[in-house]
């Protein structure tokens with residue numbers, strides 16, 4: 001009962017999918033780059049994703065646990081300080097990771113033969129760019145011309161996905177959102193030595209400084225024993241002193257970053273000037289896709305649901321996708337109905353990913369005037385409850401498939417199960433849950 005599965009892309013989504021699927025299946029990961037390394041700054045994983053990666057065996061001991069949320073204005077005046085105990089409130093920590101650490105851990109869990117890791121290690125082929133996908137035959141053609149066959153193809157190939165083209169065509173492209181984000185890591189010693197900034201390091205907090213049309217989000221992370229303050233600075237493109245590109249690797253200019261925050265408090269400008277270098281990423285927006293699957297192929301992660309980073313859920317939703325694939329292909333062999341398992345994965349994942357996509361969009365760009373898709377109406381407190389209490393795909397399946405069955409049996413037709421689901425309020429402040437980047 002083993003499937004041959006090709007995963008296209010070795011980012012967070014692809015490696016997480018390989019980790020989830022290696023337990024029972026033969027997985028080959030095709031990555032276009034030589035995998036030098038993930039770059040960039042930090043990535044926080046809310047309890048919904050932290051629970052899953054820790055369950056897979058991720059060793060993220062270096063990653064601080066978020067334990068304080070601060071909300072301040074552009075002058076640095078703090079309006080609220082809220083202790084956070086995600087472990088107590090949601091049953092899992094809220095992890096502040098360096099990206100390289102998370103990526104390396106997922107790579108280890110996906111591809112190594114290690115005591116305690118179930119199944120066979122996935123095979124990783126680097127320098128293997130996929131040029132074409134046949135969704136009916138589950139084959140991929142590499143740029144080199146080589147054709148690889150499998151039972152299932154998973155497209156985890158990011159925002160410019162080739163697999164997505166094979167599934168929905170090339171008319172669904174993420175468009176510039178009108179906003180870009182600078183990001184940088186500042187050595188903690190520099191912050192600790194500045195009397196007006198030292199409080200940002202202790203306790204392990206996430207602080208949001210909100211201006212009229214831009215903001216700074218800062219939190220600590222640790223990499224190879226050294227502590228940093230991670231800064232993400234989102235700003236409208238019209239006020240950029242330079243042009244941004246849709247590339248994680250594109251550099252920005254520190255002087256332009258500081259200039260963009262000229263009306264923020266002097267100590268916040270000074271904080272930005274402490275960085276030696278920064279990246280500048282053009283933020284893209286995409287409407288939810290009509291489908292993620294076709295034939296024997298599916299897309300996950302940013303290939304399926306790229307979202308603006310204003311709720312910090314893009315990577316976490318990719319991890320939820322991976323867990324759902326592991327669940328839906330549990331016990332499946334080549335003679336089982338692969339299309340049905342892919343359709344079930346899509347059905348289980350679409351609502352949560354779409355809620356995050358739409359909510360992130362609303363945070364960044366305001367409410368839609370028209371278009372979009374219908375998602376459950378959740379206020380920010382309900383949103384945090386909905387997102388962070390997630391226990392994984394098997395738990396979610398019991399919930400939504402059970403509700404759908406009950407509704408089908410009911411005499412009175414109600415709203416679709418997902419839209420009618422009750423959610424309870426949770427004591428994170430509305431402003432905070434609404435503005436985490």
Ligand SMILES: Cc1cc2nc3c(=O)[nH]c(=O)nc-3n(C[C@H](O)[C@H](O)[C@H](O)COP(=O)(O)OP(=O)(O)OC[C@H]3O[C@@H](n4cnc5c(N)ncnc54)[C@H](O)[C@@H]3O)c2cc1C
Pocket residue numbers: 008009010011012013014030031032033042043044045128129130131156157158159160161162181183232281300301302303309312313314315316317318437
């Ligand atoms: C500023 C910013 C801050 C963010 N902060 C957070 C956060 O705090 N928390 C969070 O959860 N999320 C966050 N996100 C979102 C998160 O980074 C992304 O959602 C996540 O990295 C997407 O992972 P992915 O694997 O789907 O795609 P990618 O990381 O894009 O990986 C795709 C991989 O596929 C490979 N590939 C592409 N095409 C091909 C091909 N044809 N053949 C072979 N290989 C191919 C690429 O080389 C790459 O390795 C943030 C995003 C931004 C921009």
